[in-house]
Amino acid sequence: MKRGDWYYLYAAEGGTSVNHTEVVFRSQAPLGPFVPYEHNPILSQRELPRDRKNPITSAGHAQFVEGPDGKTYAIFLAVRPYEDNYYNTGRETFIVPVEWKDGWPVTVPGPSGVQYSYRANFPEVKLPGARPQSGNFAYTLTFERQLDPALLFLRTVDSSSFSLGKAKGLTLKLKPATVAETGSPAFIGKRQQHLYCTAETELTFAPKAANEKAGLVIFQDEKHFYYLCKSVDNGKPLLQLYKSTADAKQPERLAEAPLKSATASVQLRIQAQADAYSFSFSENGKAWTVLKDKVDGKFLSTQVAGGFIGCLFGMYATSSGQPTTNTAAFKWLKYEGNDPMYKKAQ
Template sequence: MNVRARLLIFLAATLIVSQSAIAQTTITNPILQGFYPDPSVLRVGDDYYLINSTFSYFPGLPVFHSKDLKNWKQIGNVISRPSQMNFLENRMTRGLFAPAIEHHNGVYYVTCTLIDRGGNFVVTATNPAGPWSDPTYLPQVKGIDPSLFFDGDKAYIIYNNDAPENKPLYPGHRTLRMYEFDPVQLKVVGEEKILVNGGVDLSKKPVWIEAPHILRKNNWYYLYAAEGGTSVNHSEVVLRSESVWGPYVPYEKNPILTQRHLPEDRKNSITSTGHAQLVEGPDGNTYAIFLAVRPYRGNYYNTGRETFIAPVSWIDGWPVINPDHAEVQYKYWVGYKEVKQMDARPQSGAFDYTITFEKELDPALLFLRTIDSSAFKLGKANGLTLKLKPETCMELGHPAFVGKRQQHLNCTADIEVKFEANSADEKAGLTIFQDEHHFYYICKSLDAGKPVVQLYRSTKENTMELINQAVVGKGNLMLRIVAEGEWYSCYYAEKTNDWKLLKDKLDGTFLSTQVADSFIGCVFGMYATSSGAATTNVASFKFLRYSGSDNLNK
């Protein structure tokens, strides 16, 4: 064999090995674990940006960046200033619903719905990390879930609205409608048109057609949207037209994504799939980013609706999500290289990290309804110092609360708190919080003049019932909450690693979305309150440590 032949064989073998190595890049679902619902994704050049709903948490609408659809880093929040908006007097499950992100001529656009307040609005930025503009409200755009579509120099806004003439034929009867949109003046143009009435097949009484997007490909306009409601009957459907204004003809094999037909008792199930957006991956193939949930024991889940990914195949001119499997997979192999993010907190799979509070707050941390920078301070010595407030997390105000999402079914959250109560009304500690009426709270307080660690459970009457308590000494106290699927346990320690059980087997279904009847997921919160009494006391939290690991293999 001559030198040239050997060289060709070597190059071919190298290419095969290289391609094999690239093809083994694994994306693990969910790509954003925990309460990251209603994803919207955008590609600009080689960069991807993704945003999610946050309801009444502040800051609102996190912005993530990626180069590979696998590794995501939060780079900011769309709603980051109280001057943009707040959610005071709103329940946690209200607020910001279903944002969508777009880009045109160097400007980034986010459309969203502020439920119970101003309705649909648009904000803009020249950098997706922010700052974003104050909202421009769109009074003509009724309903929810607006998204923009740019087609050359033309722009359109598509959204969910009431049934025609506001006369529904059945509960859940909705429409998809569209206006032309002026992206400079940020206002609608011309007349509104109904694109879809009811859903794919009105005779079957489809419910909650929502979260619409339009994609142009091969001279077709593809209108795709969620249908069936955002629970176990959730799905994604698609229609197409040769004109952006329709008429839109449904795909005869709809839905293009759902899990509602699968056995409820299947192992490690993924359910409630829908609210998808399609995006071109680094390999030129199409991928769907969508919401789904990981329930335990039926339809209970505490981690909220999460962000998932699946490949898309174009079959006979139609996009079909996850075509090679009946079930959405926990792992997909893709044909391109992984690009890791510098200094990014992990978002998928098993991970652990510690948040400290020396200089600035992590952008993923959450306040209730607004932010008051005068109510807390950061420092190397004491960490995060919160002023105790009379407000409690059972009310609709802005209590002293800073939280992070529960991102695993099986996880542990630890804090170290420096706090001495002056009365039994004053408490500081760690809560696992679903909403105003569904949380557990382990805290340091006083009872009969003695420092104690207490465990409370919320009630529907805006009170807390004491479950257990133990006497502790003065000085720093470490608190821990452990989640194990449908159970939670609470521990405390006065010395490092000297953990004592306060209470185990707390009912986790009490914190589930199903029991709370909400749209959000659980949050571990550093929380301090004087329970309605005036005070000047403070509580300092040295760190928040988180560790989680789930079985994500089917």
């Protein structure tokens, strides 16, 4: 970046975990030599108390931008652990003010580190029709004409595997591929954006065999996920909860419950509460039954699973390696985030 007579070279340093920082150098020639700022790093959370409340850690990979007020800001990546270095929301985007001190750009996140909000002297310009991306929010996605930009596929978009419509919503064709493999399963997901949040859907699905399953999955990678699904066992409909294992073909069944109807719709709910998840269902849309709660959320964390992309709530249907012509329909997908630290910031 060039500012005045100086060229600034800034870069991430220290790795992408808790030692992640941002450093800056400058020179009066674009090819250097560049001299480091004597007070580097200019952005860091690693020296702050680990037991501070609502920490934001692993800050780095900054990009300087000029705001509408002419001031400099740093947009960067960081994470929000709920305990030690455990987090399920992956790396997220943050912003802090920047002050120029003796010709050097220095971030000013505050004495307690990066904050959940900062007050700016210009109004927010909201994009028409855009979904909220920060703070607490709730919305329901329907699938009448097109998929919302917030929805994601695994590895590729297979347009032949789904259809949209006002009557049924999102219809997925069951595919032999599973999320426990590295292929392209019948899966459409939405990111978990809060430590405390809920995802719900209404599923219409009539499984014909035990290998056919459809429902909601909370997914970190092919070896770390929980799957709440409708299926059949000895011809009887039931709800099942599976946990992934190292063996893609042998997931662990954690819980199950019978259903009254093999063809009627059922509502599914996954609730995240930092280090725990709960899985519930309803057969009438009013009374909810908890299939299993306090399920280990750390199993889905970056600290355990690796990577730092975060979890997805996914609408998912599979025939578990067998050919089929069956389909599953998802009427809507509701997402609601309720992080207490956002409430304090707002």
